[in-house]
Amino acid sequence: MQKFTSLSGVAAPLPLINIDTDMIIPKQYLKTIKRTGLGTGLFSELRYDEQGGENPEFVLNKPAYRQAEILVTGDNFGCGSSREHAPWALLDFGIRCVIAPSFADIFYNNCFKNGVLPIALPQEQIDLLMEDAEKGANARITVDLETQTIERPNGEKIAFDVDAFRRHCLLNGLDDIGLTLQHGSEIDAFEAKMNGDQPWVLQKRA
Template sequence: MDKFDKLTATAAPLPLVNIDTDMIIPKQFLKTIKRTGLSEGLFFELRTDEDGNAKDFVLDEPAYKDAQILVTGDNFGCGSSREHAPWALLDAGIRCIIAPSFADIFYNNCFKNGILPIALPQEQVDLLMDDAGRGSNAVITVDLEKQEITGPDGGTISFEIDAFRKHCLMNGLDDIGLTMAKGEKIDSFEERRKLSQPWA
């Protein structure tokens, strides 16, 4: 998993509430366990009509093609617990999502996949949504170490994050990485077990 420390990138505004995981990536794109290629299904029904023609959608606008930050509405990631949702966002280059609130399972899945979800009061999200509406000038810096967001005009907003999750993101540790970090202790345990329980 890639480390997350400080990100300066274009922020895209998506001012919708209750975006569920089926809106993030519809069920027809869940036939793979690969984490790549899923960006083509990201927000598919918001991006295309029933005939497959492109609709106006913020992430397809030239100013937001390289957006890595998404500023969105309340209860983001609700619905089913599909892990493909953060996979699709990450495959599209989204590394940080800012919203008033998140569904619990989606929120946890973000951390396990290298995405930083930041929950802020509505009035602060509104300010960042306004900043994100500036197109190519919508550049925001997210500093995880300082736990600060800096807007295009230099104003800062502080955010809270669990210390353990912060440690994992800053060091690029997913569940497997956390286990492998204890590799020497695991090897030592296995050697002791071989001696004390050779039949096992």
């Protein structure tokens, strides 16, 4: 998993509440278990018209936001079904940080496991960042996970909280598999001991 330390870039404003995972990545894109290629389906019902052409009014189709890496959005982001394809699609598009007043629990957890940083802030701070985001390429936002701050274009800093364990995992690029592999030598030692003490166990597993 890619590490997340600090990110500076354009933030896209999406002032909608209750954006569910079907809106983030519609069900027709769930046929794959690959984490790549899903960026084209991100918000597809908002990004494209019935003929498959781009909707010029949707924020991610506007020139200023095509390379956005940060999304500022509304309350209860990621609600609905628990599809892990939602953070996959965000990441594949290039969005590595989502800032909202609140998130659905499963989506929130899935973000951390896939290298996306979800930040929950009070509505009044979201409003300030939404104003910044609406300025497009003229206003860059810096998200620093090490210091747990967001720097606005005017230099003002907003503090945010992240669970210490999740912060550690993102800073070091550790997903569940990476965490397990950190104990590879202990696992090898345990299996070697088991093979000596109870060889029939490993033979049965094989």
